Amino acid sequence: MSLDPTWLFVSLIAGGVGFVLLVYGKKQQRWPQLAAGLLFMVYPYFTPSLVSLVLIGLLLAFILWYAIRLGW
Numbered sequence: 172m173s174l175d176p177t178w179l180f181v182s183l184i185a186g187g188v189g190f191v192l193l194v195y196g197k198k199q200q201r202w203p204q205l206a207a208g209l210l211f212m213v214y215p216y217f218t219p220s221l222v223s224l225v226l227i228g229l230l231l232a233f234i235l236w237y238a239i240r241l242g243w
Contacts, residue, residue: 178224182215185228189213192235203243207235 189211196205210231218224 175221178221181221181224181228182218185215185224186212203235203238207231207238 189208191208192204192211193208196202196208211228214227214231215224218227
């Protein structure tokens with residue numbers, strides 16, 4: 172884990188988005204949002220650089236968008 176301030180700030184944003192998605196998914200019983208929220212909260216612990224943090228976040232957001240678009 173890095174102590175770069177930019178990495179810490181971006182990981183805080185990803186964790187916040189994940190928390191909101193998790194609460195929304197749990198309250199509305201929507202599994203894609205619940206799973207994506209959990210992944211958004213966990214993945215920053217396993218990303219060593221800022222670039223990987225942003226790219227994995229964008230990939231997770233695209234997968235969530237696509238799952239919702241398919242009607243899940």
